[in-house]
Amino acid sequence: MSAEFMASLIHFLGMMLLIASFWILVSSQIGACIRAYATHSFLLALITAVVAWSQHIEHLIIPALLTLALKTIVIPHVFFRIIRRLGIRKEVESYINIPFSLLLAVLLVFISFYATGEGRFLKPAAFGEFIPLAISTVFFGMLMMTTRKKAISQVLGLLLIENGLFLMAITMTFGMPLLVEMGIFFDVLIAVMIMGLFVFKIRDAFEGIDADDMTVLKG
Amino acid sequence: MTIDKALWMPLIFAFLCLIPSPKRITRLTFIAGAVISAIGAWGFVFGASWSPRVFAFNGNLMMDALSAVFALLITGVGVLSAVYAGGYLFKEGDGSISPLRLRRYACFFHLFLFTMLLTVFSNNLGIMWIAIEGTTLASAFLVNVDDKKSSIEAAWKYLILCSVGISLALFGIILVYYSAIAQAASGESGLLLNWTFLLSKAKQLDPQVLRLAFIFILVGYGTKAGLAPFHSWLPDAHSQAPAPVSALLSGVLLSCATLGILRFHILTKAATGSAFSDTLLIFFGVLSVVVATPFILEQKDYKRLLAYSSVEHMGLAAAGLGFGGALGLYGAILHIMNHAFTKSLLFFSSGHLYYLFHSKEIADVKGLLRKNAFLGIIFFLAALAIAGMPPFSIFVSEFLILSAGFLGGKYISCAVLLLFLALIFVGFLRHASRMTLGGPNTNQSKQSGDWGRPNYHFGKEIKSLGGSEEPPKVERSLLMDSVLVVGMIVILTMGFYIPGPLNALIQAAGRIAGGTIL
Numbered sequence: 001m002s003a004e005f006m007a008s009l010i011h012f013l014g015m016m017l018l019i020a021s022f023w024i025l026v027s028s029q030i031g032a033c034i035r036a037y038a039t040h041s042f043l044l045a046l047i048t049a050v051v052a053w054s055q056h057i058e059h060l061i062i063p064a065l066l067t068l069a070l071k072t073i074v075i076p077h078v079f080f081r082i083i084r085r086l087g088i089r090k091e092v093e094s095y096i097n098i099p100f101s102l103l104l105a106v107l108l109v110f111i112s113f114y115a116t117g118e119g120r121f122l123k124p125a126a127f128g129e130f131i132p133l134a135i136s137t138v139f140f141g142m143l144m145m146t147t148r149k150k151a152i153s154q155v156l157g158l159l160l161i162e163n164g165l166f167l168m169a170i171t172m173t174f175g176m177p178l179l180v181e182m183g184i185f186f187d188v189l190i191a192v193m194i195m196g197l198f199v200f201k202i203r204d205a206f207e208g209i210d211a212d213d214m215t216v217l218k219g
Numbered sequence: 220m221t222i223d224k225a226l227w228m229p230l231i232f233a234f235l236c237l238i239p240s241p242k243r244i245t246r247l248t249f250i251a252g253a254v255i256s257a258i259g260a261w262g263f264v265f266g267a268s269w270s271p272r273v274f275a276f277n278g279n280l281m282m283d284a285l286s287a288v289f290a291l292l293i294t295g296v297g298v299l300s301a302v303y304a305g306g307y308l309f310k311e312g313d314g315s316i317s318p319l320r321l322r323r324y325a326c327f328f329h330l331f332l333f334t335m336l337l338t339v340f341s342n343n344l345g346i347m348w349i350a351i352e353g354t355t356l357a358s359a360f361l362v363n364v365d366d367k368k369s370s371i372e373a374a375w376k377y378l379i380l381c382s383v384g385i386s387l388a389l390f391g392i393i394l395v396y397y398s399a400i401a402q403a404a405s406g407e408s409g410l411l412l413n414w415t416f417l418l419s420k421a422k423q424l425d426p427q428v429l430r431l432a433f434i435f436i437l438v439g440y441g442t443k444a445g446l447a448p449f450h451s452w453l454p455d456a457h458s459q460a461p462a463p464v465s466a467l468l469s470g471v472l473l474s475c476a477t478l479g480i481l482r483f484h485i486l487t488k489a490a491t492g493s494a495f496s497d498t499l500l501i502f503f504g505v506l507s508v509v510v511a512t513p514f515i516l517e518q519k520d521y522k523r524l525l526a527y528s529s530v531e532h533m534g535l536a537a538a539g540l541g542f543g544g545a546l547g548l549y550g551a552i553l554h555i556m557n558h559a560f561t562k563s564l565l566f567f568s569s570g571h572l573y574y575l576f577h578s579k580e581i582a583d584v585k586g587l588l589r590k591n592a593f594l595g596i597i598f599f600l601a602a603l604a605i606a607g608m609p610p611f612s613i614f615v616s617e618f619l620i621l622s623a624g625f626l627g628g629k630y631i632s633c634a635v636l637l638l639f640l641a642l643i644f645v646g647f648l649r650h651a652s653r654m655t656l657g658g659p660n661t662n663q664s665k666q667s668g669d670w671g672r673p674n675y676h677f678g679k680e681i682k683s684l685g686g687s688e689e690p691p692k693v694e695r696s697l698l699m700d701s702v703l704v705v706g707m708i709v710i711l712t713m714g715f716y717i718p719g720p721l722n723a724l725i726q727a728a729g730r731i732a733g734g735t736i737l
Contacts (some may be wrong), residue, residue, distance in 0.1 A: 136528055138390070145383060154577060161386045172363065172397045177281070177412060180345030184389075187352045194356055198363075198375055205368045214372040217455045 006054055013050065014133050017043045017167075018109070021140045025105050026098055030152060033092060034079045035158055040069035040137075044163055048170050051127065060175050066185050067166070075159065075192055082152065082196050086203060092177070093149040101147060108139040130171035137164030150170060151202055155195045164190055180213045222340050222701055223276040225263055225290070227331065228256040233329035237322050237391065242477075245318065246309045247330025249325040253301030257294035264291055266314055267377060267718055271727070274342065278413055281342030284727035288552060288696040289339040289471075291721075292559050296470045297332050299702050300700040302327070303567050304463035308364070316364065324364060331357040338475045344412045344482070346391050348385070351443060351479060354472060355381045362460040362468075365572050366536060372454075372537030373459035388439025389464050391483070396431035398425040401600040414482055421489035433496050436480060437503065441475035446503045446537060447510035450530045454514075457526035458579065462570025465522065466563035469529045473554045477533060481540060500541030505632050512639045518645040520579045521572065524650060528605055531643060532558040532613075536637065539620035540732065542627050548731040551639065552617025556725070561604050564706035568598045571699065572654075585652050587655040595655045597703045602651035604710050606644045611714035 023036040024084045043065040052060035084125070094101065102157055113137035141164060144157030166184075170175050199209055233251025233399070236245060236251065264287045272283045282290070308316055316324070332352035341347040355378060363374035392412070399411045402423040410416040417424070418483070440451040457465045478498075487496040511531040518524040524700050539551030576584050588595035603612035617640065622631040717725070 138386075140382070145379070151375065156381055158379070158386070161383065165386060165389050167391045168390065169396075173393060173400050174346055176393070176396060177343075177409065180343065180349065180412065183346060183349035187349055187356070190356050191352070191378075194359055194380060196357070198378065199373065201363070201366060201371050202375060205366065205371050211375070214375065216369045216372050217376075217459070 006050075009050065010094075010127065011090060011129070013043060013047050014129055016017075017047065018133055018136070019103075021137050022102070022105060022155070025101055025140055025144065028092055028093055028098060030083055030088060030150070033082070033153065033156060034076050034083075037159060038076040040128075040160070041067055041075075044167060044170075046219065047070060047130070047167065049166070050177075051170055053172065055174060057174050060170070062178060063166075063175055063181050063185075064183050066182075070185060071159070071163070074149060078192060078196060079152070080091075080200060081155075086199070088150075088209070088210065092153055095147045095149065101143065104143060105140060108143065109136045111125050112136040112139060127171040130167060134164045134168035137161075137167060140164075147212045148213050151195075151199050151211045154211060155162070155192065155199070158195075159188070160194070220265070222273065222280050225256070225260045225335055226280075227302035227342065228252070228259050229329045229333040229336065232256070232331065236329060238589050239318075239322070242309060242318055245322055245325060246305050247693070249328070250301050250305045251701060252325075252329055253294075253298045253332070254705040256329075256336075257298045257574065260290050260336070264724070272415070274421060278410065278415070279343040279346055279709070280340045281413075281415060282340055283731055284724050285478070285481070285552075285606070285731045286339040286502055287657065287724055288556065288728045290336060291724075292474060292556055292727065293332060293335045293339065293471045296559055298465050299563060299567070299706060300463040300535040302698050303466070303570065303702040304461070306698035306702075307463055307570050308461060310696065316679075320364070320723065324361065325552040327357050327360045328464075331361060333357075335475050335628060339478055339628065342413050342415055344395065344414055344417075347479060347482070348392055349388055350496060351388075352382070352385050353477065355385065355443070356491065358464070358468065358472065361464040362456050363666060364461050364464075365585060367459075369437055370459040373455035377452045377463060379447075382450060384439050384442025386439070387435050387442075388479070391432040391435030395427050395483075396422075398432070401425065404660055404734065417486055418489055422487060424490040426491040426493075426636050427492045429487050430495055433483055437496075440476045440479040440483075441455050441503060443472070444480060444537075445473050445476075445507075445530050445533045447507040447530060447534065448508075450507070454523045454526040455568075457529065458520060458522035460477055462566050462573065465525070466566035467568070469566060470563040470568050471560035473529060475531050476560055477555060479538060480537070481549065484540060485734050497541045499545055500537045501629065502541075504534040504536070504541055505539030506634055507531065507537065508639050508643075512642050512646070515643050517579055518646075518650070521581050521584065521650070521654070522566075522569050522579050523603075524647075525562065525569060528643070528647070529558075529562060532562070532605075534634070535617065535620060539616075539623065542620065542629060542632075543733070543734060544621040544623050544627055545729060546619055546626065547623030548732040549726060550616050550623055552618060552732065553717075554613070554616035554724050557616050557710065558605075558714070560600060560706060561611070563601075564703065564710060565598070565601045565605060567699070567702055567706060568601060571703070572598070581654060584654040586657050593700065594703070597707055599651055599655045601710070602647050604714075606647035606651075608641060608644075610711070610714045612710050615714055633698065638712045688717045 024033055027033040027036055031147055048060055048064035048067060054062060064211060083202050113132040115133045139162050141157045142163030144160060145154050148204040175181055202210050231376050235248050247446040272281060274281050334350050334357050338351035341350055359374050359378045362377055396412055399417060403411055429491055445453040457469055460468060484496045511527045514527040515524060535553045536554045539547050539554055572584060575591060604613055607614050607617050621633055
């Protein structure tokens with residue numbers, strides 16, 4: 001396996017990951033959003049596997065498999081069940097329209113490339129090109145959490161942030177210690193379950209899952 | 220008793236509480252669990268066999284004086300809160316909560332205690348992060364016990380905001396790990412996130428990266444600790460949670476998050492050798508006090524009043540940590556401890572208030588001394604204590620923090636702190652006297668100008684203690700009342716005299732916070 005092939009494979013995966021992040025942002029249907037998230041996680045698992053393989057770090061195989069199992073299959077499945085039970089097929093509602101959020105997203109990508117470019121702070125041994133991608137994924141997640149109205153979209157935004165941080169850990173430090181990595185997966189899974197439960201509670205109490213209906217508490 | 224046993228205890232009781240059984244038995248298991256965990260932890264801390272550090276679980280868990288102080292706090296307030304909840308939530312009659320919900324509540328309560336203990340006992344910074352995220356997940360259900368609109372909203376905001384905040388902290392931890400990996404020798408890879416290991420190698424870490432990491436940690440854990448401007452979840456969650464849970468959230472959860480910041484502060488200071496993290500802590504500390512003040516002065520809801528006061532006190536503690544020096548660190552740790560007990564006492568009495576007046580509005584609470592003299596006295600004294608009145612314990616620690624600031628030459632911060640503390644004092648005094656003194660709440664008294672002579676009423680009421688003319692219609696729970704008395708005794712004694720072993724422990728904790736490498 002030549003180094004040249006490896007480099008182009010990594011570039012390719014990075015591009016696909018960025019495209020998947022954009023896909024999550026522009027999807028106008030909640031179902032498409034979840035599928036885009038699953039794709040994003042799938043690419044993340046692939047990248048983890050490639051890192052593990054090229055750097056001969058065996059313990060990274062476990063996070064790769066867990067990402068594949070949990071974030072690509074289990075969590076999207078949970079989400080689909082939730083929206084089926086809630087009976088929502090409607091469009092994703094946002095405070096800003098999709099072209100504008102796309103514009104913001106492009107800006108965020110530029111910022112993250114600029115801020116981490118030229119090895120300003122961080123000079124990892126390999127895979128340096130993933131750092132701006134990871135940071136822009138975190139930015140995208142935050143953009144989604146602040147601009148989307150539906151409670152479910154906010155949870156997806158949180159998961160997107162988590163994906164970005166995972167990518168960061170994988171490429172900068174070749175993953176956290178296995179114990180910590182497992183703990184984080186556990187927390188994410190529990191968080192999705194609990195937030196899913198709360199989405200139903202919100203639906204029952206507020207007759208809808210618009211987070212901006214929740215304005216009882218002030219001051 | 221070892222660290223693992225201290226951690227197993229709440230975990231075991233969490234699942235014991237889930238066993239279907241009559242309410243009475245669930246309550247017994249629930250309270251016994253908290254008491255046994257506390258006895259275990261206190262015995263372990265004051266049994267002298269561990270000093271200065273004890274490790275467990277391959278060095279991933281560790282107890283030093285700093286974590287010991289926080290473990291005392293968690294279990295101490297935990298017992299008070301569990302006993303109070305035994306009277307508050309397990310009452311019979313109308314509005315009582317179904318047994319299934321109670322069992323779930325008891326389970327999450329112990330899980331919450333477990334995650335907080337894990338936070339303070341973790342040496343591995345990654346595990347600490349997992350535990351802090353765990354506290355959010357465990358307590359979200361405690362905030363929302365009754366499924367009311369406002370509780371769900373509060374719990375949702377709490378979940379979302381704290382999770383985002385915490386994810387920023389994870390970013391900081393990745394940065395620390397990255398800077399450690401760059402310097403690591405082979406064979407040390409398992410230790411690289413261990414706080415003790417990082418501290419011993421602090422000089423070799425990249426100071427630039429650590430500074431960046433500290434900013435993320437401060438924002439991340441600061442969200443959880445309620446530092447302004449990241450505090451917006453706090454008043455909602457604290458005001459909507461049932462009183463015993465508010466006490467735990469405000470008294471110990473915020474303190475645990477502060478411990479998370481403190482661990483990184485020590486590390487950053489050792490690595491950079493500069494006052495970078497001090498300055499940030501002082502800035503956000505003072506900002507929190509300033510931001511909380513208008514909300515305290517103009518507050519209409521007494522539980523939110525207490526919540527904003529937590530923002531203020533966490534800010535004060537952060538400023539104390541930033542002022543540094545032996546005095547400032549000792550004062551800050553003492554302040555965290557005093558705040559935990561005083562604020563939980565106030566939240567407990569807010570539970571009593573809610574029973575008596577069925578309202579969280581300050582305006583609806585009038586003539587408390589006449590209606591229920593016992594509660595009136597406790598609430599008034601506790602409000603004075605939290606505002607920083609001598610001889611209560613908070614005064615001592617505030618005084619220490621401010622003197623440390625003056626000694627360190629931070630005159631501007633200290634002047635701002637003093638000014639706003641004075642404003643807060645006035646605000647608290649005004650709210651507390653409106654609630655406790657004065658006539659009972661009738662429509663006539665508002666119009667006939669009864670307000671003009673509260674002192675006259677006050678004098679009369681003292682004589683008619685027991686309130687024969689207007690007996691409180693609420694069932695009095697001995698458990699709940701005894702918690703108030705115990706809390707009052709604690710904050711009064713701590714103002715005069717800190718027991719020797721405890722004082723030694725806080726001093727040792729202060730030395731660790733000062734960066735002493737044992």
